[in-house]
Amino acid sequence: MRQNLLCLFLLISFICNAADYQDNRLFLEVNLASGSGIKLKTLSNCQISVTEQDDLMSRIFTGSIQISLLNPESLSYYGIIEQQKVVEDNEEHPEAITRSFFSWVKQELIIKKELLYFSSSSFSTRIDAENYATLNNIPYSKIAEMPLINSTVRIINSENETFYMETPLKIHSTSDVFINGSSLPYSGSFVLKTVKGKLILNQYLELEEYLSGVVPNEIGNNSPFEALKAQAVAARTHAITLLVNNRHKADGFDLCNDTHCQVYKGKYLQNLLIRKAIDETSAEIILTDNYIADATYHSSCGGKTDASSAIWKGKPVSHLNGVTCIVDADSIDLSSEAGARYWINAKSIFTNMNSWERGALYWEKKISSKDVAKNIGLNYINRIEILERSRSGRIVSIRFSGNKQVLLDNEYKIRQAFNSVLSSFFFIEGTYEDVDGAVVVKPRQVISLKGKGAGHGVGMCQIGAIRMARAGATCLEILQHYYPGTQIVKDWKDE
């Protein structure tokens, strides 16, 4: 019986991710968990309400619940797209599968909807769909995995009783909910969906509330107020950039909660000062030439911030060409080996430094040359050539020689090669030779590194922002220092 129900529900469609504006506030779905089963736990005697879409059925559970998919292996379906169109209305389109996506039009963030109309046939494998397409002269480009379907889930409560409900489910709890055994509390509204044969649990919340779960993880909850405000504006701008890029359009949510988007940890670490920093900068974002600015940021530049074009090899970006962060570094050419070594060895002392700042301002790391070889897929290495440093001193091109040669020209990969060091702004201790502009090092058995900085070095330097705030700079001064030539505006919403 359940099996039949599942088929009946197959073609009932709904909005895949449900970002929307309400009273001029932007609401989003942020993914918190996915898998074939999801466990929600409240503190004893607190309640979770679970409601089917359209309020067909609603239940209240007390304590914990375990939700699992029935027959996850049979939840992947392929269909033939008959028609595809984009609309901007608020109508319901019951015959189509609707995916919302974002676009930036005339200084506004617009939510559009993509309607996918599938033919009535569906197939459990792609091969079946291709066979059908071949027989009926349908190009393979029309075959698509049906982005979202309803399915039956089994819910087991803390008394071991079993219930069945149909996704998507609206879940609500005013008290703390812990997901899959994690100790991080969340509360409010959630959505549980079946996407690509998996359950996904999203938190449904306003952009500003999302930020209060992002800012403290990104800059620490004890940072000075003007630095928190600058981080709030940068994180808000970055979130909107991520939305405009539509990276999760097909995933059933708007943003993930990991470093791929921005780290979001709900109520963990939130405090009054962070709320106040977000409220005081409410709706403020950074624009450049009327377009949403790339407000990328990192922990610590080490002296100068870097150019995005040097680190990510793209076109130069006018507000991301690099600025001086520590005045004493200004006159030093950090792109030269001698300048980089001198500056890394120079002691920079600032008052009120916490351990995070001290750790990012100067660090040392030892790693065996065997491990470096292994990290880059060699049997051994007997020569390292530093081919290029960027303006912040970061190594952006390095060649290793051993049983063969490996060239790395990406700061992130270079950090990984040396067991994920904090930044690629480091030097290898010992003597070096300058051969045609390349710094040549003969690696010892144990390679000793000395370095400064943490992260990629592009955009706002968080530790620099903290230092500026301590010295009396305002949020606006901090943002204009790290993103020169940009404008801070409040008016970017689709009304």
Ligand SMILES: [Zn+2]
């Ligand atoms: Zn993401």
Ligand SMILES: [Zn+2]
């Ligand atoms: Zn800095």
